[in-house]
Amino acid sequence: MLTARIAVLASGGGTNLQALLDAQGGVLQSGAISLVVADKPGIGAIGRAQAAGVGCAVIPRREPGFEETVLQALAEHRIDMAVLAGFLGILTADFIRRFGKPVINIHPSLIPAFCGKGFYGLKVHQAALDYGVKVTGATVHYVNEVPDGGEILLQRAVDILPGDTPEALQRRVMEQAEWILLPQAAELVAAQIVREKENTL
Numbered sequence: 731m732l733t734a735r736i737a738v739l740a741s742g743g744g745t746n747l748q749a750l751l752d753a754q755g756g757v758l759q760s761g762a763i764s765l766v767v768a769d770k771p772g773i774g775a776i777g778r779a780q781a782a783g784v785g786c787a788v789i790p791r792r793e794p795g796f797e798e799t800v801l802q803a804l805a806e807h808r809i810d811m812a813v814l815a816g817f818l819g820i821l822t823a824d825f826i827r828r829f830g831k832p833v834i835n836i837h838p839s840l841i842p843a844f845c846g847k848g849f850y851g852l853k854v855h856q857a858a859l860d861y862g863v864k865v866t867g868a869t870v871h872y873v874n875e876v877p878d879g880g881e882i883l884l885q886r887a888v889d890i891l892p893g894d895t896p897e898a899l900q901r902r903v904m905e906q907a908e909w910i911l912l913p914q915a916a917e918l919v920a921a922q923i924v925r926e927k928e929n930t931l
């Protein structure tokens with residue numbers, strides 16, 4: 731069966747990467763995780779890739795030529811789509827244009843709330859708590875030239891509870907939204923890619 735070759739870009743612990751790895755053959759039927767790009771040495775995502783037997787390129791984001799090197803790795807591995815799973819950098823419009831294939835991102839809020847430049851990781855949950863919203867959640871969207879601004883694929887709401895800390899809220903949003911949504915969204919995009927591949931046979 732044809733599958734879409736997926737690259738996952740990560741900057742941290744890699745729990746969303748793990749959700750994708752675990753979904754292969756289940757929710758994620760149409761895609762295979764074929765490459766992990768870690769943007770820092772020593773991050774948790776590297777060990778998760780290794781444990782799953784998936785090749786991992788460590789490409790430090792702060793070094794010159796980061797995007798060029800990532801584009802080369804994506805081309806070498808014949809990647810059909812990229813998933814930003816806890817990737818904390820902002821890719822340039824030039825990168826998106828040159829890759830020319832779908833890129834999706836998971837963001838830990840209900841876009842358009844608490845998103846854009848400067849909203850990442852725990853800062854997003856801190857902002858939601860500071861504002862006093864009673865519901866937050868997660869969003870998977872296509873990546874375009876506007877940070878967190880591309881077309882929305884899936885969203886899921888999560889209640890904020892009295893006494894929540896940013897850490898407690900982050901964990902609940904991951905468990906109740908992110909780890910469910912990201913494999914579902916990856917499948918939607920991968921299935922579309924597979925349909926296009928089948929049509930060109």
Ligand code: GAR
Pocket residue numbers: 740741742743744745746747815816817818836837838849850851854900904908
């Ligand atoms: C996740 O909550 C993800 O949504 C968020 O960083 C965390 C990474 O966790 N991403 C962003 O804030 C992107 N703007 P993980 O490394 O365990 O997947």
